[in-house]
Amino acid sequence: MKKNMIIAQSGGPSAVINASLAGAIKRGLKEEGLKIFGSLYGLEGILKNEIVLLNEVFKDEKNIENLKNTPAMALGSCRYKIKEDSEDYDKILKTLEELEVGYFFYIGGNDSMDTVDKLSKFFKNKGHDIKVVGIPKTIDNDLMNTDHTPGFSSAAKYVATSIREVFTDTLSYDKPTVTFVEIMGRNAGWLAASSVMARANDCNAPHMIYLPERPFNEDEFKRELEELSKKEKVILVAVSEGIKLPDGTYFSASESQSHDKFGHAMLKGAGTRMEAIAKEMGFKTRTIELSLLQRSAGHLVSKVDVEEAFTCGYKAVEMAMDGKTGIMVAMERTSNNPYKVEYVPVTIGEVSNKEKSIPLEWIDGNDVTKEFIEYMRPLLGENPFKDHFRLDRKALYKK
Amino acid sequence: MKKNMIIAQSGGPSAVINASLAGAIKRGLKEEGLKIFGSLYGLEGILKNEIVLLNEVFKDEKNIENLKNTPAMALGSCRYKIKEDSEDYDKILKTLEELEVGYFFYIGGNDSMDTVDKLSKFFKNKGHDIKVVGIPKTIDNDLMNTDHTPGFSSAAKYVATSIREVFTDTLSYDKPTVTFVEIMGRNAGWLAASSVMARANDCNAPHMIYLPERPFNEDEFKRELEELSKKEKVILVAVSEGIKLPDGTYFSASESQSHDKFGHAMLKGAGTRMEAIAKEMGFKTRTIELSLLQRSAGHLVSKVDVEEAFTCGYKAVEMAMDGKTGIMVAMERTSNNPYKVEYVPVTIGEVSNKEKSIPLEWIDGNDVTKEFIEYMRPLLGENPFKDHFRLDRKALYKK
Numbered sequence: 001m002k003k004n005m006i007i008a009q010s011g012g013p014s015a016v017i018n019a020s021l022a023g024a025i026k027r028g029l030k031e032e033g034l035k036i037f038g039s040l041y042g043l044e045g046i047l048k049n050e051i052v053l054l055n056e057v058f059k060d061e062k063n064i065e066n067l068k069n070t071p072a073m074a075l076g077s078c079r080y081k082i083k084e085d086s087e088d089y090d091k092i093l094k095t096l097e098e099l100e101v102g103y104f105f106y107i108g109g110n111d112s113m114d115t116v117d118k119l120s121k122f123f124k125n126k127g128h129d130i131k132v133v134g135i136p137k138t139i140d141n142d143l144m145n146t147d148h149t150p151g152f153s154s155a156a157k158y159v160a161t162s163i164r165e166v167f168t169d170t171l172s173y174d175k176p177t178v179t180f181v182e183i184m185g186r187n188a189g190w191l192a193a194s195s196v197m198a199r200a201n202d203c204n205a206p207h208m209i210y211l212p213e214r215p216f217n218e219d220e221f222k223r224e225l226e227e228l229s230k231k232e233k234v235i236l237v238a239v240s241e242g243i244k245l246p247d248g249t250y251f252s253a254s255e256s257q258s259h260d261k262f263g264h265a266m267l268k269g270a271g272t273r274m275e276a277i278a279k280e281m282g283f284k285t286r287t288i289e290l291s292l293l294q295r296s297a298g299h300l301v302s303k304v305d306v307e308e309a310f311t312c313g314y315k316a317v318e319m320a321m322d323g324k325t326g327i328m329v330a331m332e333r334t335s336n337n338p339y340k341v342e343y344v345p346v347t348i349g350e351v352s353n354k355e356k357s358i359p360l361e362w363i364d365g366n367d368v369t370k371e372f373i374e375y376m377r378p379l380l381g382e383n384p385f386k387d388h389f390r391l392d393r394k395a396l397y398k399k
Numbered sequence: 400m401k402k403n404m405i406i407a408q409s410g411g412p413s414a415v416i417n418a419s420l421a422g423a424i425k426r427g428l429k430e431e432g433l434k435i436f437g438s439l440y441g442l443e444g445i446l447k448n449e450i451v452l453l454n455e456v457f458k459d460e461k462n463i464e465n466l467k468n469t470p471a472m473a474l475g476s477c478r479y480k481i482k483e484d485s486e487d488y489d490k491i492l493k494t495l496e497e498l499e500v501g502y503f504f505y506i507g508g509n510d511s512m513d514t515v516d517k518l519s520k521f522f523k524n525k526g527h528d529i530k531v532v533g534i535p536k537t538i539d540n541d542l543m544n545t546d547h548t549p550g551f552s553s554a555a556k557y558v559a560t561s562i563r564e565v566f567t568d569t570l571s572y573d574k575p576t577v578t579f580v581e582i583m584g585r586n587a588g589w590l591a592a593s594s595v596m597a598r599a600n601d602c603n604a605p606h607m608i609y610l611p612e613r614p615f616n617e618d619e620f621k622r623e624l625e626e627l628s629k630k631e632k633v634i635l636v637a638v639s640e641g642i643k644l645p646d647g648t649y650f651s652a653s654e655s656q657s658h659d660k661f662g663h664a665m666l667k668g669a670g671t672r673m674e675a676i677a678k679e680m681g682f683k684t685r686t687i688e689l690s691l692l693q694r695s696a697g698h699l700v701s702k703v704d705v706e707e708a709f710t711c712g713y714k715a716v717e718m719a720m721d722g723k724t725g726i727m728v729a730m731e732r733t734s735n736n737p738y739k740v741e742y743v744p745v746t747i748g749e750v751s752n753k754e755k756s757i758p759l760e761w762i763d764g765n766d767v768t769k770e771f772i773e774y775m776r777p778l779l780g781e782n783p784f785k786d787h788f789r790l791d792r793k794a795l796y797k798k
Contacts, residue, residue, distance in 0.1 A: 013571045018790075038795060041573045057794050066789035072567040074792040079572075161698055165470060169695035172412045172472040174440045179691075288690045292578075296568035298787035299560050299699060388697035390465035391417075393473040395456050396437060 003102025008039035010108035013072040014151030016309035022068040023313025042078030071298025109138035113352040120326035131320040134328035141190035146330035150309035153302040153379035156194035164198040167205035182271030192240035205236035208366040212242035339378035402501025407438035409507035413550030415708035421467040422712025441477030470697025508537035512751040519725035533727035540589035545729035549708035552701040552778035555593035562597040566604035581670030591639035601791040604635035607765040611641035738777035
């Protein structure tokens with residue numbers, strides 16, 4: 001009898017994590033007699049025996065397409081970290097044996113890859129033939145040894161689109177303003193940097209981009225803003241939530257939190273804090289936090305991303321069936337123009353608990369380089385603005 | 400010789416205000432020899448003689464389609480209110496006479512309709528044959544004597560889509576949370592109420608909707624939230640920025656603002672203030688402000704809205720050519736199923752400086768009634784979620 005498979009989703013949602021699930025299910029269904037189990041709420045489903053059988057629903061091919069085009073996490077997620085030398089290991093093993101599972105797939109980011117690493121080692125050491133394979137997922141794009149991560153490109157498309165729209169909105173008035181847009185990314189600035197893709201003939205925003213990779217210096221920022229305001233009336237600044245001071249502490253935590261009348265701490269983000277500095281300088285300001293919107297926007301996915309997420313799921317099952325374990329499916333860009341990726345296994349220990357930052361040579365002061373833009377361009381899909389930014393308003397400005 | 404026309408945009412941007420401009424230009428171009436002037440930054444363009452000639456660019460039919468599908472305000476906007484008995488009147492008259500303008504069109508909301516009212520009266524009183532016609536525009540949907548306003552339906556689609564996506568994101572965790580989403584609308588709750596359109600089989604959010612039309616009572620809110628949390632683990636609350644206390648003051652201004660270390664007032668919106676109450680009660684909370692995103696999202700317009708905005712512009716020129724002045728183009732819904740509107744002129748004095756609220760009989764406690772939903776349904780266009788919410792995740796939850 002074929003061994004069965006189980007799959008779970010973990011960490012923060014993205015708009016395409018269900019596409020990876022759909023890809024894995026699609027490949028799993030090719031194996032006759034194989035049961036495909038889903039663990040609800042990540043690893044916790046296995047620990048609490050909250051497990052569903054997926055074969056029936058997805059016999060209908062249409063439902064695979066439907067799942068592929070539904071954002072967030074159909075199976076639910078958790079932020080559970082497996083404890084060293086805990087009962088967790090035996091509990092998981094017991095459940096998997098009961099279900100006759102030979103293949104375990106975990107869709108997630110750095111922390112989830114740590115789980116893949118630990119479990120694959122545990123099964124091997126105990127002599128159990130259970131393959132464990134990681135499927136990458138994070139809007140942060142901070143996983144090592146993969147060109148990029150599923151989820152990132154769609155979030156980047158959302159960020160670039162929103163920034164272009166917000167900037168076009170602020171241009172409506174003939175008044176000097178500075179708008180800060182705060183973008184996710186605690187330690188790596190990939191998503192904030194992707195805001196550069198908003199630029200077009202009629203959009204020179206974002207005018208400045210502040211990333212965690214480069215220490216934030218308040219005096220320098222003031223000078224840069226002052227200088228810029230001599231050339232530009234309407235300014236937009238992209239700020240990563242994770243920018244840090246020269247001493248390595250988060251800028252967002254740098255000043256003691258204010259409190260409201262209830263004594264509640266009013267946490268301010270990096271954007272709001274930069275706004276306070278600009279306001280102090282006399283600028284008319286506003287901050288927009290893209291918050292959960294940037295990772296949940298299923299209506300604005302990059303098609304490239306959806307297909308890649310799907311294929312990562314598909315290939316993960318294929319690699320496990322080929323006998324691989326303790327690996328993550330990674331993408332290798334073999335050509336940029338035309339854009340091509342290959343799917344390869346990478347050793348999980350080279351991925352788990354590590355973070356990939358933007359190469360410093362792709363950062364130029366408060367901007368990114370052409371190389372970064374070349375890297376980004378294919379990920380958003382062809383001409384992402386073609387349907388809704390059709391006319392350069394400057395065409396009208398002829399007397 | 401035919402008299403020329405001039406057109407300007409005013410007030411806050413929306414995703415379809417350029418569609419109204421495109422419609423007016425399209426109709427204007429039908430009149431041979433008519434010059435179509437655009438005033439930059441609303442009325443200020445006429446006062447400062449910042450005026451462009453539009454005929455050349457839009458001879459190319461494609462550019463009309465392109466303008467129709469580009470968000471915000473191609474001509475720019477202002478928040479200028481014409482001063483009573485000021486020199487403004489004579490200045491405007493002088494410029495219009497120099498340009499041989501016989502038709503003046505102003506695309507805007509309540510304040511802009513006040514300008515239309517004043518100018519049409521002034522020209523009439525002075526014996527000048529200049530027709531003045533208003534073209535409605537506001538995401539707030541608060542103009543009198545029109546079924547709804549161009550701009551509203553697209554903003555509503557954005558609000559409903561974002562709420563469904565954010566809620567689906569928060570559902571990923573098996574943890575109790577309360578998310579507040581703050582929506583624009585200082586005095587009328589139309590846009591916040593439109594969040595109800597997020598509801599679907601797999602989305603019962605928003606669970607509570609707080610509108611300016613109904614006084615906000617803190618104790619009542621606490622009871623309602625407490626009660627709801629017994630039934631629902633993951634809660635989403637839609638809050639209008641304009642909710643008011645029983646004494647009529649804005650809830651968002653109700654407690655003295657906190658200050659940061661620079662002494663800056665840290666304005667808190669209605670959502671953040673409600674969040675503080677919920678946090679006090681022990682809930683895990685988050686607030687998301689849709690901010691400028693909800694009015695600038697050209698990528699998510701309602702097609703119904705784009706066509707209606709376009710037609711309002713087109714009809715405005717037609718009505719002016721027919722000799723009408725001191726009017727606004729309004730929409731009259733003649734049938735809801737199938738959805739049909741007619742475009743009719745309404746006397747401007749019945750629109751300017753007035754605000755239309757949601758009828759109280761369409762509000763039921765912290766929710767809206769079926770009648771409101773029936774009113775909304777055709778405005779968002781057919782099945783607005785069909786491409787990106789394809790699978791009800793509950794289909795998977797079978798053991």
